Amino acid sequence: MNQLTRWFSRNLIRIYAFLGFTYLFLPIIYTFVFSFNNSTKSNLVWVGFTWNNWLNPCGAPDVCNALGNSLKIGVLATFFATLLGTLMAFAMGRYAFRGRSIVNILIFLPMATPEIVMGASLLTMFISFGFNPGFWTIVIAHVMFCISFVVVTVKARIASLDPRLEQAAMDLYADERQTFRRVTLPLVAPGIAAAALLAFSLSFDDFIITNFNSGDVNTFPKFVYISAQRGLPPQANVIGSSMFLIALIIVLFGQFVGRRRAGVR
Amino acid sequence: MVDASTSAHGDLTLKNLTKRFGDFVAVDDLDLVIPEGSFFALLGPSGCGKTTTLRMVAGLEEPSSGSIFIGNTDITYEKPYKRPVNTVFQNYALFPHLTIYENVAFGLRRRGVKDVDAQVQKALELVELTHLSSRKPNQLSGGQQQRIALARAIVNRPALLLLDEPLGALDLKLRRAMQIELKWIQTEVGITFVHVTHDQEEAMTMADTIAVMNEGKIEQMGSPADLYDNPRTSFVANFLGQSNLIKGSIVDASGDNKVVDIFGTKIALPAARNHAHDSSVLLGIRPEKIRIQPAGTSMNGNILTGGVISDASYIGVSTQYQVEMTWGQELMVFEQNDDGTPPLAKGDAVTISWEPIFTFGLAGDQDANAGSEANPDSE
Numbered sequence: 001m002n003q004l005t006r007w008f009s010r011n012l013i014r015i016y017a018f019l020g021f022t023y024l025f026l027p028i029i030y031t032f033v034f035s036f037n038n039s040t041k042s043n044l045v046w047v048g049f050t051w052n053n054w055l056n057p058c059g060a061p062d063v064c065n066a067l068g069n070s071l072k073i074g075v076l077a078t079f080f081a082t083l084l085g086t087l088m089a090f091a092m093g094r095y096a097f098r099g100r101s102i103v104n105i106l107i108f109l110p111m112a113t114p115e116i117v118m119g120a121s122l123l124t125m126f127i128s129f130g131f132n133p134g135f136w137t138i139v140i141a142h143v144m145f146c147i148s149f150v151v152v153t154v155k156a157r158i159a160s161l162d163p164r165l166e167q168a169a170m171d172l173y174a175d176e177r178q179t180f181r182r183v184t185l186p187l188v189a190p191g192i193a194a195a196a197l198l199a200f201s202l203s204f205d206d207f208i209i210t211n212f213n214s215g216d217v218n219t220f221p222k223f224v225y226i227s228a229q230r231g232l233p234p235q236a237n238v239i240g241s242s243m244f245l246i247a248l249i250i251v252l253f254g255q256f257v258g259r260r261r262a263g264v265r
Numbered sequence: 266m267v268d269a270s271t272s273a274h275g276d277l278t279l280k281n282l283t284k285r286f287g288d289f290v291a292v293d294d295l296d297l298v299i300p301e302g303s304f305f306a307l308l309g310p311s312g313c314g315k316t317t318t319l320r321m322v323a324g325l326e327e328p329s330s331g332s333i334f335i336g337n338t339d340i341t342y343e344k345p346y347k348r349p350v351n352t353v354f355q356n357y358a359l360f361p362h363l364t365i366y367e368n369v370a371f372g373l374r375r376r377g378v379k380d381v382d383a384q385v386q387k388a389l390e391l392v393e394l395t396h397l398s399s400r401k402p403n404q405l406s407g408g409q410q411q412r413i414a415l416a417r418a419i420v421n422r423p424a425l426l427l428l429d430e431p432l433g434a435l436d437l438k439l440r441r442a443m444q445i446e447l448k449w450i451q452t453e454v455g456i457t458f459v460h461v462t463h464d465q466e467e468a469m470t471m472a473d474t475i476a477v478m479n480e481g482k483i484e485q486m487g488s489p490a491d492l493y494d495n496p497r498t499s500f501v502a503n504f505l506g507q508s509n510l511i512k513g514s515i516v517d518a519s520g521d522n523k524v525v526d527i528f529g530t531k532i533a534l535p536a537a538r539n540h541a542h543d544s545s546v547l548l549g550i551r552p553e554k555i556r557i558q559p560a561g562t563s564m565n566g567n568i569l570t571g572g573v574i575s576d577a578s579y580i581g582v583s584t585q586y587q588v589e590m591t592w593g594q595e596l597m598v599f600e601q602n603d604d605g606t607p608p609l610a611k612g613d614a615v616t617i618s619w620e621p622i623f624t625f626g627l628a629g630d631q632d633a634n635a636g637s638e639a640n641p642d643s644e
Contacts, residue, residue, distance in 0.1 A: 162358065172418075174346055
């Protein structure tokens, strides 16, 4: 009895951590396990193990078309949001201009606005401008809500940059352009990369705003939502699990490179 | 097109250089010539304008008025990357994403110099860190980073090397070693070094010429010995080492030695060391120049009697006394522990004396405490 209590108190933190992680990962594990389910229509009941879903991820109708759209939109939205957001972050982090504090607040507004409201008003706007909802309206909408996150992420990195490094570069014969390319950009790059990853995952993930502004274009979240009403094909689990694995690999790789760069041995 | 970054050589000349930040005048109408090849120190407390002066020379700050020349080339408004000037920054500012080798090669590459490799190797050899060339800056100790910052600047063979509190972040022992090394490197490469510091010992160890700065102006400029032995203002007298400053008045100004009356005692003051403009004078004497004996002992030179020891601290090489004089002022006396007699004790009546040659005179209207609070050694 006494021994049990002692074992329990000694391992309390481990038990707590185990429960916490279980809570976090159980849904993901469930998704992963059911990607191997040998079901044809509804993926709700375990039928049996199969590799088929993984060998043929495009097996279900329209799933890869939707995935392709999501990836294309994600890449385009990430590119434009990262480009514009980084430029804005430099402007706001480096230069004092009239109205900078107001811009700082405005940048937070899209993050604070409920998505459902933003999606609906964007649709109204597109229609009154005479745009037909479709691929490009999704891209525009995604760029819009990703920019704020990029600005905030990159600005934090710029703020932590020692201005004396740029002064040292100028002192060592680097003109403005070379200073930016050789010193500023490489040092801000990790922040930009983090912002781009964030933008991509936000874009890839988005359902609410996309649903309003997509017309008849299908994205992966939209596909999942619609098919869930009829019965989700296991291929959706395969794609979901692979996205998770890819993200995991990217994070691990980033950690590895970061450690090597920092010279931790 | 003539490129100032390589062509300009010669003395550094500052003419009427002024920098204002709003209402605050950081550098006030500064005129200064720093001869080519010298090791020059700008010494002063924080906020005296020395770093601002340095940054204007580097091109990182634009003067409000005045001009900066190297030789005959006006570089006042030249971009920092077009000046034959390199800086060793206070926190070194090494590029964290580049190796030591690339840090040192940075300036050479930007100027498109050939044989980068040979020059980088030579610079690394000079600071004895060749073996670290593939490391990143954060893998180096503070002292090593300091040397790399130096190598990174020197490799460009600038007309002028600026050092902004270069040893501030190092511990005392390392700082002493680096002082000697910096001086040696300066002699070796023959580049003009302009060194900014608040540490009077650092300035005196390394520099040929020191300019003591206070509130945007140069108080006095000269060799370390000159400044120490013959200060012209109470700020210099107190900031550079310690001084006893006693109010007095000149009663006979006819001879080579002026006669000063301080509270009834006549003291000799060499005319060449008197900087008072009228008869009112602050008489100065360094604590280590004063001899101390029990009252009644006969002594030579300038003699003050009637002192009582109010505090004595034994610090090994010397004993430091506070001696209260008849007029209530406490004088500092540092006595070498080299004569075998036991140190005097608190409460002992004493007579103090010194050689007249060590006396200096300052204008009587100066603040006797100026500079003493600013001196980090007395904190």
